[in-house]
Amino acid sequence: MTQAHHHIHPRTVNYKTQFFSSRMRRAIDTDKSRMEDFENIMTISKETYFITVRLLHRESRMLLKLSFSTAKTVERLVACNVGRVRWMSTGMEKGSNFFFRQLFDTVSSTYTYLLGDMKTCEAVLIDPVLEHAERDAALIKELGFNLLYAMNTHMHADHITGTGKLKSLLPGTKSVIGKASGAQADMFLIDGDVVFFGCYKLLATATPGHTNGCLTYISHEQGIAFTGDTLLIRGCGRTDFQEGSSETLYHSVHNKIFTLPENYTLYPAHDYKGQTATTVGEEKKYNPRLTKPLKKFIDIMDKLNLPYPKMIDKAVPANRVCGLY
Numbered sequence: 163m164t165q166a167h168h169h170i171h172p173r174t175v176n177y178k179t180q181f182f183s184s185r186m187r188r189a190i191d192t193d194k195s196r197m198e199d200f201e202n203i204m205t206i207s208k209e210t211y212f213i214t215v216r217l218l219h220r221e222s223r224m225l226l227k228l229s230f231s232t233a234k235t236v237e238r239l240v241a242c243n244v245g246r247v248r249w250m251s252t253g254m255e256k257g258s259n260f261f262f263r264q265l266f267d268t269v270s271s272t273y274t275y276l277l278g279d280m281k282t283c284e285a286v287l288i289d290p291v292l293e294h295a296e297r298d299a300a301l302i303k304e305l306g307f308n309l310l311y312a313m314n315t316h317m318h319a320d321h322i323t324g325t326g327k328l329k330s331l332l333p334g335t336k337s338v339i340g341k342a343s344g345a346q347a348d349m350f351l352i353d354g355d356v357v358f359f360g361c362y363k364l365l366a367t368a369t370p371g372h373t374n375g376c377l378t379y380i381s382h383e384q385g386i387a388f389t390g391d392t393l394l395i396r397g398c399g400r401t402d403f404q405e406g407s408s409e410t411l412y413h414s415v416h417n418k419i420f421t422l423p424e425n426y427t428l429y430p431a432h433d434y435k436g437q438t439a440t441t442v443g444e445e446k447k448y449n450p451r452l453t454k455p456l457k458k459f460i461d462i463m464d465k466l467n468l469p470y471p472k473m474i475d476k477a478v479p480a481n482r483v484c485g486l487y
């Protein structure tokens with residue numbers, strides 16, 4: 163199922179709407195007299211309403227941000243400083259059963275992400291690296307997770323995926339990749355597919371350009387997205403091999419990533435400068451490539467002149483079978 167998101171301009175909202183849970187209503191009612199100025203931003207998909215309400219606390223000048231969905235899967239209370247919009251969390255606040263861990267490979271500068279439901283113990287791993295399969299499996303076991311899926315954002319060229327090895331270390335794990343990647347796996351995703359783990363889910367969104375099969379995995383509940391090599395922090399994936407196309411990548415980013423709410427945190431597959439995450443708002447403002455018009459972007463990409471990844475001749479054939487699925 164494909165989810166289309168439309169942004170409705172902020173407008174006054176009746177906070178007594180039936181969409182609020184009693185817990186949330188109580189929280190607002192308790193301090194009602196001190197709340198001034200509220201607005202809401204609504205994101206509507208086919209099945210869910212995501213509503214963010216901003217309430218300004220008159221005395222402390224704190225901005226309370228309440229995000230929730232009518233699907234009742236999420237209720238977040240995020241406090242941030244007025245003006246600075248410093249998010250305290252991305253849905254990983256106290257009380258949530260959402261588990262998130264960013265892991266790193268220093269050789270290929272690859273990030274691997276472990277996500278889990280701490281209540282049901284179901285987990286997924288995004289973009290594992292072969293050389294760290296044992297580390298990842300040990301962590302998963304230690305934390306008591308049951309790894310459902312070893313997922314790839316795309317067919318990597320700079321390292322061999324850890325998927326195959328993880329399947330043998332953690333029997334029952336299924337390999338997952340985009341159908342358009344042309345790779346072999348246990349499960350193939352197309353745009354709009356949803357992967358479930360416990361009570362959480364990831365929406366697979368096609369973002370081709372670096373490769374044909376590139377997917378961005380979005381968690382609307384947590385306000386986070388895993389962009390693979392499509393969008394890097396202040397950069398983007400190269401487009402000079404596999405099925406690379408600068409024009410396609412540009413449209414993927416502008417239509418599928420930059421249309422997400424600006425406070426969504428983005429987690430890339432790589433960073434070469436020691437940065438760990440970014441946001442949609444930051445990249446829309448500061449990405450030195452993707453803030454440019456299409457023609458200029460293509461010109462920048464044509465002139466990148468990057469050396470081929472050292473592992474490409476080994477990695478691509480191995481990843482065609484997901485490191486043996």
Ligand SMILES: N[C@@H](CCC(=O)N[C@@H](CSS)C(=O)NCC(=O)O)C(=O)O
Nearest residue numbers: 319320391397398399400468470471472
């Ligand atoms: N030096 C590394 C490869 C670096 C590289 O080419 N990274 C890719 C993503 S992995 S295919 C990329 O798209 N980089 C874009 C950029 O602007 O850096 C190696 O030899 O493995």
